[in-house]
Amino acid sequence: MAIRARALRAHGTRVISLALGEPDFATPPEAVEAAHDAALAGHTKYPPVDGTPALKAAVRAKFARENRLPFEDAEVMVGNGGKQMLFNALMATLEPGDEVVIPAPYWASYPLITQLLGGVPVHPQCPEALEFGLTPEALEAAIAPRTKWVILNFPNNPTGATCSAEQLRAYAAVLERHPQVWVLCDEIYEHLIYDGPPHASLAAVAPALRDRILTIGGVSKTYAMTGWRIGYGGGPAPLIRAMTTIQGNATSGASTISQAAAVAALEGGPELVQVMRVTYRRRRNLVVSALRAMRGVTCAMPHGAFYAYPGIAGCIGRTSAGGTLIATDEDFALALIEEQHVAVVQGAAFGMSPYLRLSVASDDDTLLEACARMSVFCDGLR
Numbered sequence: 001m002a003i004r005a006r007a008l009r010a011h012g013t014r015v016i017s018l019a020l021g022e023p024d025f026a027t028p029p030e031a032v033e034a035a036h037d038a039a040l041a042g043h044t045k046y047p048p049v050d051g052t053p054a055l056k057a058a059v060r061a062k063f064a065r066e067n068r069l070p071f072e073d074a075e076v077m078v079g080n081g082g083k084q085m086l087f088n089a090l091m092a093t094l095e096p097g098d099e100v101v102i103p104a105p106y107w108a109s110y111p112l113i114t115q116l117l118g119g120v121p122v123h124p125q126c127p128e129a130l131e132f133g134l135t136p137e138a139l140e141a142a143i144a145p146r147t148k149w150v151i152l153n154f155p156n157n158p159t160g161a162t163c164s165a166e167q168l169r170a171y172a173a174v175l176e177r178h179p180q181v182w183v184l185c186d187e188i189y190e191h192l193i194y195d196g197p198p199h200a201s202l203a204a205v206a207p208a209l210r211d212r213i214l215t216i217g218g219v220s221k222t223y224a225m226t227g228w229r230i231g232y233g234g235g236p237a238p239l240i241r242a243m244t245t246i247q248g249n250a251t252s253g254a255s256t257i258s259q260a261a262a263v264a265a266l267e268g269g270p271e272l273v274q275v276m277r278v279t280y281r282r283r284r285n286l287v288v289s290a291l292r293a294m295r296g297v298t299c300a301m302p303h304g305a306f307y308a309y310p311g312i313a314g315c316i317g318r319t320s321a322g323g324t325l326i327a328t329d330e331d332f333a334l335a336l337i338e339e340q341h342v343a344v345v346q347g348a349a350f351g352m353s354p355y356l357r358l359s360v361a362s363d364d365d366t367l368l369e370a371c372a373r374m375s376v377f378c379d380g381l382r
């Protein structure tokens with residue numbers, strides 16, 4: 001989709017892309033200034049592999065303050081983005097044939113990294129009728145003797161589904177019956193919640209499971225710092241040690257300058273995020289109302305993150321104004337970019353079809369224009 005959008009733009013077409021999972025805000029000035037100061041102060045040498053003492057302290061304080069998760073120094077580490085935390089954890093633990101339970105729809109990196117390492121992804125389904133929530137029964141049915149990890153991602157990319165402490169307790173009751181299973185909680189969107197219950201961390205809600213939970217997060221989404229590449233994780237010391245060994249032989253520690261910026265962001269805390277949250281909520285409401293008014297489109301309310309995941313079952317089997325038969329969500333996305341110059345991502349990329357993922361991380365006018373074009377496209381289906 002990105003390649004096609006670039007090609008169309010090169011020919012002067014105004015393409016609107018709602019395809020990328022990236023905040024459109026600027027990084028908070030506090031973080032930029034901290035990076036500048038760190039560089040001028042000579043903090044430009046190799047960093048410790050597991051993170052600078054200042055950032056590890058800030059991560060521990062953040063986990064204790066915001067997640068009710070006190071960690072020792074040996075229980076946290078910092079790396080090049082939340083993605084590297086995931087990669088380190090799976091690389092340090094997966095044996096070929098191990099199963100990883102990844103509820104669908106999912107962020108595509110979970111199954112791809114699992115497969116790269118010889119693991120086998122298993123996908124319990126989270127249906128639209130449940131606002132893409134996971135039932136404890138579906139979780140239980142997905143766990144088998146070879147299950148090594150369960151990956152939980154709330155708020156969710158791509159659906160925006162969130163999870164209450166009560167739901168987490170129900171998952172914990174299932175997980176307690178399977179002591180060989182580790183749980184990776186990806187909480188990178190934790191501050192982007194718009195309604196419903198506040199964010200809760202499984203490790204705080206179910207302390208009995210703490211010695212097999214890895215909680216990961218990062219500054220990319222919350223603080224609009226995708227390019228700085230800082231993520232962190234908190235979990236049992238032996239796992240963190242193994243993850244640090246992997247990272248030390250892959251990339252070494254994350255950039256010292258970025259780590260200084262991340263300290264300022266984390267210490268600035270949720271206040272830095274308030275304006276972004278209010279803005280994303282307004283945009284979500286705008287996009288969801290527009291989607292629900294389109295012919296053949298349904299849309300569950302995303303309660304967090306910055307995506308909508310509309311269903312397009314009502315468009316399948318029809319033909320676009322430009323003459324393309326829409327047999328799949330990929331056909332829809334390709335015809336939409338060709339005919340109306342709007343880029344979105346097909347649900348097949350996230351393991352549940354026929355859906356689309358739209359990012360609401362663009363300004364109101366851009367979102368309204370994209371929805372207007374998509375509406376014309378849907379009206380043109382015969």
Ligand SMILES: Cc1ncc(COP(=O)(O)O)c(C=O)c1O
Pocket residue numbers: 021080081082083084107153156157186188217218219220226229230231
């Ligand atoms: C669910 C989820 N987890 C983790 C990440 C990784 O973010 P980063 O590596 O930029 O910290 C992303 C980014 O798209 C994501 O959507």
